[in-house]
Amino acid sequence: MDDNTSEDLPPHSRLSAGCTLCYEGAKLVLFLTGLCHRDCWYCPLSQERKNRDVIYANEHLISSPGEMIQVAKRMSALGTGITGGEPFYFPERLIEYAGALKKEFGPEHHIHLYTGMAPDEGMIRSIAGLIDEIRFHPPAELWLNLKETPFHDSIKYAKMAGLDVGIEVPSLPNIDDLTGYLENIDFLNINELEWGDFNADEMRSRGYLLRGDVSNAVLGGFESARKISSLPKVHWCSSDFKDRVQLRMRLRRIAANTAREFDEITEDGTIIYGVWECDGMKEALPEGLDANLFERFDDRIETGWWILEEISGRIKGTAYYIERYPDDGIIIEVTPV
Numbered sequence: 427m428d429d430n431t432s433e434d435l436p437p438h439s440r441l442s443a444g445c446t447l448c449y450e451g452a453k454l455v456l457f458l459t460g461l462c463h464r465d466c467w468y469c470p471l472s473q474e475r476k477n478r479d480v481i482y483a484n485e486h487l488i489s490s491p492g493e494m495i496q497v498a499k500r501m502s503a504l505g506t507g508i509t510g511g512e513p514f515y516f517p518e519r520l521i522e523y524a525g526a527l528k529k530e531f532g533p534e535h536h537i538h539l540y541t542g543m544a545p546d547e548g549m550i551r552s553i554a555g556l557i558d559e560i561r562f563h564p565p566a567e568l569w570l571n572l573k574e575t576p577f578h579d580s581i582k583y584a585k586m587a588g589l590d591v592g593i594e595v596p597s598l599p600n601i602d603d604l605t606g607y608l609e610n611i612d613f614l615n616i617n618e619l620e621w622g623d624f625n626a627d628e629m630r631s632r633g634y635l636l637r638g639d640v641s642n643a644v645l646g647g648f649e650s651a652r653k654i655s656s657l658p659k660v661h662w663c664s665s666d667f668k669d670r671v672q673l674r675m676r677l678r679r680i681a682a683n684t685a686r687e688f689d690e691i692t693e694d695g696t697i698i699y700g701v702w703e704c705d706g707m708k709e710a711l712p713e714g715l716d717a718n719l720f721e722r723f724d725d726r727i728e729t730g731w732w733i734l735e736e737i738s739g740r741i742k743g744t745a746y747y748i749e750r751y752p753d754d755g756i757i758i759e760v761t762p763v
């Protein structure tokens with residue numbers, strides 16, 4: 427199986443302002459809740475998030491706008507993408523968090539919002555001035571006749587309120603149904619259909635297969651979107667592009683802001699350092715080593731991987747290298763010295 431086909435199309439044939447910042451890795455991803463009124467069979471949410479009322483700023487579980495602002499500052503975010511679940515599930519929360527971002531970073535902090543709902547005029551008015559760009563996610567069975575649905579009204583209200591308005595949907599087989607609607611929106615983003623833990627049974631029951639061994643992309647998604655993706659307002663966002671470009675750029679940005687002097691930042695934006703398990707508050711450091719290149723904890727000392735390699739023959743206790751996402755992010759690999 428060819429694992430590169432989904433990148434045959436230009437990955438950013440029509441980038442919205444929100445996508446441009448996302449491409450640079452400069453957007454905070456604010457997951458406002460895992461609750462949602464809909465139950466899309468292809469929903470890509472993980473078990474930890476699906477149908478759970480949890481808030482994440484990037485990969486950090488948070489519970490207040492203040493914590494969100496701290497995460498945004500640690501990556502020098504230039505904008506935020508608000509997602510879920512359904513962000514309109516808790517409209518007051520949406521306004522509170524978006525308002526906190528604009529208050530802290532100013533009106534130029536670009537905020538885009540996804541919604542699977544068709545908000546009424548009052549709801550759209552309530553977010554005007556806070557949200558710069560809105561991306562509607564109508565159900566696939568409505569795509570062909572979108573003009574006759576409440577989504578058409580919401581799109582009109584959003585335009586009247588001065589928002590940049592797009593549609594963002596996965597690459598399902600009937601994606602071409604949206605061709606006739608393009609004149610009503612500023613952009614159409616098509617996300618490559620992705621296999622996840624939660625939707626795996628649904629994927630299998632529909633006969634879908636993975637495109638390759640290392641990618642979550644589903645075979646056939648790219649082919650479905652090939653025709654419409656060549657149109658001027660359409661942006662094809664491949665699964666590979668999200669992993670290889672967007673995530674990597676965001677991690678690099680966070681790492682540049684948060685890495686300690688002894689953390690090595692990799693090409694992918696992960697960090698690598700050494701861990702020596704010991705009574706970190708009392709253990710004497712081996713002679714001749716720079717005290718700035720260590721950090722002490724109750725149960726360990728952390729240091730540069732190359733320093734640990736050098737002293738490993740002279741210390742007692744378990745020692746290993748860790749590779750992880752920056753800013754206390756997920757651990758990718760633990761390797762014994």
Ligand code: SF4
Nearest residue numbers: 462464466469511542
């Ligand atoms: S609207 Fe989005 S979050 Fe809600 S079920 Fe569908 S894919 Fe999942």
